[in-house]
Amino acid sequence: MIFRQLFDSVSSTYSYLIAARHGGEAVIIDPVLERVDRYVELLRELDLRLVRAIDTHLHADHITGLGELAARTRCITVMGEQSGVDVVGERVTDGARLRVDGLTLEAIHTPGHTDDSYSYRLDDRVLTGDTLLIRGTGRTDFQNGDARVQYESIFRRLLCLADDTLVFPAHDYRGETVTTIGEERRHNPRLQVASADEYVALMAGLKLPNPKMMDVAIPANRRLGLPS
Numbered sequence: 001m002i003f004r005q006l007f008d009s010v011s012s013t014y015s016y017l018i019a020a021r022h023g024g025e026a027v028i029i030d031p032v033l034e035r036v037d038r039y040v041e042l043l044r045e046l047d048l049r050l051v052r053a054i055d056t057h058l059h060a061d062h063i064t065g066l067g068e069l070a071a072r073t074r075c076i077t078v079m080g081e082q083s084g085v086d087v088v089g090e091r092v093t094d095g096a097r098l099r100v101d102g103l104t105l106e107a108i109h110t111p112g113h114t115d116d117s118y119s120y121r122l123d124d125r126v127l128t129g130d131t132l133l134i135r136g137t138g139r140t141d142f143q144n145g146d147a148r149v150q151y152e153s154i155f156r157r158l159l160c161l162a163d164d165t166l167v168f169p170a171h172d173y174r175g176e177t178v179t180t181i182g183e184e185r186r187h188n189p190r191l192q193v194a195s196a197d198e199y200v201a202l203m204a205g206l207k208l209p210n211p212k213m214m215d216v217a218i219p220a221n222r223r224l225g226l227p228s
């Protein structure tokens with residue numbers, strides 16, 4: 001399998017280019033608009049044809065590359081059925097299986113950071129978007145976020161995966177690249193809570209500033225990052 005973790009240093013976003021083999025079809029998850037030239041170049045270098053571009057949720061901190069990639073490669077754009085976007089090629093629901101040339105991505109609805117947050121499981125790994133981060137969890141204080149719902153998503157869905165499942169998040173702010181389900185259960189400070197109530201109180205106490213890009217990114221991402 002080709003599995004490339006690509007980093008946007010401006011927004012600390014990880015994007016993932018995945019394919020079963022050179023010369024085959026590929027999928028990209030959480031692409032960043034400003035990096036589209038590099039993705040297209042890498043697709044050419046690896047002899048891959050992009051067939052799907054997926055956003056795990058409507059991002060608030062960067063403009064998505066979905067629309068631009070669709071325009072340049074004719075790939076299908078994919079988001080959750082809950083996403084408040086104007087036009088998207090395919091809307092997934094919980095349990096949906098996306099097949100890309102020998103690979104199967106299983107969509108797991110994991111709301112809480114936003115109501116349209118999905119994780120995608122692929123073989124020995126899961127891409128968790130902003131639901132489960134490395135030693136952290138995605139904030140729950142805007143975009144229909146809900147800490148209690150996120151607690152359920154993390155504890156009843158993601159932490160039910162095998163302990164050695166690799167976890168690849170959509171962001172990291174300290175340069176860490178990968179973790180596992182077991183490692184996060186044991187060492188993620190947000191998950192050392194005894195109840196949903198405790199988790200809700202912990203998240204309510206964070207008092208985070210809004211992302212710098214929020215006022216620009218959310219309206220733009222409702223159009224998949226394309227100009228109005």
Ligand SMILES: [Fe+2]
Pocket residue numbers: 057058059060061113130138
């Ligand atoms: Fe997010």
